[in-house]
Amino acid sequence: MTPAERLDRYARLAVEVAVNLQPGQFLRISADPEHLALVRAIGAVAYERGARLVEVVYRDAHLKRARVEHAPDDSLDWSPPWALALIDHMVSTRGATITITGEAEPELLADLDQRRTQRTRPRLAVEKLLDAENRRLVQWTIVGCPNEGWARTVFGEPDVERLWDAVITATRLDEPDPVAAWREHVARLRERAATLDQRAFEAIRFVGPGTDLRVGLPGGHRWLTGAEDTVDGIPHLVNVPTEEVFTTPDRRRAEGVVRSTFPLSLGGTIVRGLELRLAGGKVVEVRAESGVDAVREEMATDDGASYLGEVALVDGDSRVRQTGVVFYDTLFDENAACHIAWGQGTQGALAGGEQMTAEELAAQGYNDSVVHTDFMVGGPDVTVLGVENGGAEVPIITDDAWVLS
16 A cells, blocks of 8 residues: 555544444544644545534644643633533534544653643543443544654654554554454454353453452443444444453452553653552552652542543454554553553443433442543453352453453
8 A cells, every 4th residue: 555545544444434424424533733644534534425524623732731831720621612512512413523542742741740730631521522422422433643753652763654554453454355354353352242241240350460450340231342333323433443342340349459561651641560559449559660640640630530440351362462562552552451441431331321320320330530541451471360259260361362252
């Protein structure tokens, strides 16, 4: 493929397969300035497909840095009314949104006051969008855009072509028929989710170097994949790539210690060597080789930010893992290994969860928060076990291979 053909093919994957834009729909794109070429390619495909309007919301890490340094403290989490109105319109008209990742300077904010840095987000707008996604009111997806800065972080040099090669492998664009390849892949993930649903484990346990963590699961939990349908029945992929099966844990029942197996890019800081201790479901101790303040301050965002909202299983067959690349980008790295997340859960992972009141969700152990941060805990040295109601432990992933049947 020429670079132009590659960009067009990637844009078509994002629009036609991942977000599955329908004629007449409104499309919101969230991107960094470094993603401009992909934004334009996605917009062109969207209009070709019949989009009513493509609206682009640009994030600028340098402006965020200036805001953290100089803006009034009480303005940091303010949501502009026009941002709220845009999300309201997208929800009311059943629109779609594509978020593009791939930070050009992932440690740009590492030297700033992390209390202010981790607060600097449009809180109400984030809450509205998370709620719409959780209740399946919009189609949404996340894709990554290779750029020189991201490539420099990954490879130590701005080798964008090498990064593109890894992204193409991870997203199955190297297949003769990527659409068919994605359908087959999603079918395999759904088989795994169905097997886990049949088992109805009481908890999931991770055991490995520096890790012995037991995560309790609520009654009536369901295992999901990155493929879902909106309330109107429109299928889409919530991120590309996707290699996981996941569910929502009981926020009250996580015990033990866990060590991250990949670096974590978190709001302008790279967190390395992250270790957590949990008791009664809550993160009660945070340690890291670097970036520890960013984690602690994000976990102080609200009550749910220090409890778990996701547990996800990925084995060594992952296309992302097979690239051999650590992407320093959660979209890709979370699909290379098992991961858990602090912050918001997924209502759809509870039977009838999308129709439950806040009180009913809380009674099930559902965790609510304005944040949702995945960090990677799996790998060749980590065993994953399903814990049955009687306490028996059943291997799920051993020696990096999926063994549950």
